Amino acid sequence: MSWDAVVVGAGPAGSAAARTLALGGARVLLLDRKAFPRDKPCGGAVSARVFPVLPGPLPAGVPSVPIYGTDLRWGRRWAIGLDAPGSGCVVRRADFDAWLLDEAVRAGAEFRPGAVADALEPSGEGVRLRVRGEWVTARRLVGCDGAVSWTARKVGARPGAMAWAMDAVMPDPVAARPLFDFSFGERGYAWAFPRPDGASVGVCSMRRGGLRGTLDRFCAALGRGAAPAPARLWPAPMEMSAVEGWDGRVLLAGDAAGAVHPALGEGIRYAILTGRQAAESILNGTGYAAWFEREMAPEFRAAARMRAFFYALPAPLMKRFMVLPRVRQGLTAIFDGSRTCRDSVGALDALPALLRPR
Numbered sequence: 001m002s003w004d005a006v007v008v009g010a011g012p013a014g015s016a017a018a019r020t021l022a023l024g025g026a027r028v029l030l031l032d033r034k035a036f037p038r039d040k041p042c043g044g045a046v047s048a049r050v051f052p053v054l055p056g057p058l059p060a061g062v063p064s065v066p067i068y069g070t071d072l073r074w075g076r077r078w079a080i081g082l083d084a085p086g087s088g089c090v091v092r093r094a095d096f097d098a099w100l101l102d103e104a105v106r107a108g109a110e111f112r113p114g115a116v117a118d119a120l121e122p123s124g125e126g127v128r129l130r131v132r133g134e135w136v137t138a139r140r141l142v143g144c145d146g147a148v149s150w151t152a153r154k155v156g157a158r159p160g161a162m163a164w165a166m167d168a169v170m171p172d173p174v175a176a177r178p179l180f181d182f183s184f185g186e187r188g189y190a191w192a193f194p195r196p197d198g199a200s201v202g203v204c205s206m207r208r209g210g211l212r213g214t215l216d217r218f219c220a221a222l223g224r225g226a227a228p229a230p231a232r233l234w235p236a237p238m239e240m241s242a243v244e245g246w247d248g249r250v251l252l253a254g255d256a257a258g259a260v261h262p263a264l265g266e267g268i269r270y271a272i273l274t275g276r277q278a279a280e281s282i283l284n285g286t287g288y289a290a291w292f293e294r295e296m297a298p299e300f301r302a303a304a305r306m307r308a309f310f311y312a313l314p315a316p317l318m319k320r321f322m323v324l325p326r327v328r329q330g331l332t333a334i335f336d337g338s339r340t341c342r343d344s345v346g347a348l349d350a351l352p353a354l355l356r357p358r
């Protein structure tokens with residue numbers, strides 16, 4: 001059977017791509033190795049910036065906890081609270097992703113669960129893909145198969161940097177609003193987010209080793225003993241060497257394209273944005289890699305620079321940095337979506353002078 005597009009992976013990137021393609025009149029096949037609803041290691045924080053790119057308001061089947069602000073701290077050394085009402089909500093990914101998939105199917109995409117592709121090659125003007133022994137052909141393939149992307153590897157795209165995260169679900173809410181503790185993880189943080197059925201706790205780090213012990217120490221610091229099992233270790237690829245392959249026949253979106261915000265760890269928004277744009281590029285014949293370089297890469301580069309600046313500060317200076325009024329305002333604006341790291345990164349040049357002891 002021949003399709004206009006095959007989308008591999010039905011997370012937020014894949015469902016957004018498939019829905020956009022189907023709404024644009026394309027015949028689209030959406031594959032996932034899993035049946036839905038399926039869970040996914042994730043804090044489940046959906047920033048308010050995501051709402052305008054969703055198919056509609058969250059339905060009753062996607063319960064959520066609203067976010068009114070954030071608490072930031074460094075162990076017991078310092079803590080600051082940022083009030084940011086309306087800055088988003090926390091969901092369970094099983095509910096959220098199942099809803100996005102339903103919307104893609106409602107728009108006309110054909111979904112096949114339990115479908116693992118094991119061969120992919122260029123064919124004529126498009127691609128050929130083998131799924132459970134059956135070959136399907138398509139004009140374009142959108143690789144949305146997540147952080148350990150088979151399609152990215154197939155077209156030779158590699159991440160330039162990799163972060164690691166481990167998460168677990170606690171049965172009680174732990175904190176009234178999202179909490180980040182920067183004393184855990186290597187150039188990373190630990191988090192506790194209230195979610196509809198308790199709390200998501202986790203730690204992210206630029207180093208893979210020892211995360212289970214770090215997560216246990218964080219949970220102990222929260223007064224909850226060790227982290228509950230199962231705790232799940234997952235990579236977050238960044239700075240992919242390419243987001244397209246085989247002369248634009250294969251387009252990568254979401255985690256498969258390394259579209260994770262290097263400072264916020266936010267991936268859902270970028271998965272949806274890149275999935276949609278990959279689909280638009282196929283429908284309109286416009287350049288996806290050029291769009292990514294223009295619209296996504298500058299924010300990721302600015303965020304990576306801000307992250308490097310922040311983690312280079314020793315803990316006491318970090319506190320002085322965080323309590324500066326312009327930093328608090330800037331962070332609140334970044335959390336509530338009214339500013340980006342790209343807008344704010346220029347301000348870093350003025351900060352060393354402000355941090356110098358008087």
Ligand SMILES: Cc1cc2nc3c(=O)[nH]c(=O)nc-3n(C[C@H](O)[C@H](O)[C@H](O)COP(=O)(O)OP(=O)(O)OC[C@H]3O[C@@H](n4cnc5c(N)ncnc54)[C@H](O)[C@@H]3O)c2cc1C
Pocket residue numbers: 008009010011012013014031032033034038040041042043044045046047115116117144145146147150165166167202234235236253254255256259260265266267268269271
């Ligand atoms: C611990 C952790 C916490 C996070 N917390 C947050 C957060 O709070 N907020 C936020 O915005 N982001 C968060 N992120 C990032 C976010 O989870 C991802 O960026 C987002 O899920 C990416 O969406 P995606 O559609 O690209 O991939 P995924 O959601 O991973 O979906 C990929 C899909 O592809 C399928 N698949 C994989 N391989 C194949 C294959 N070969 N064939 C067929 N199907 C395949 C998988 O089954 C899966 O359904 C977190 C990440 C981690 C690891």
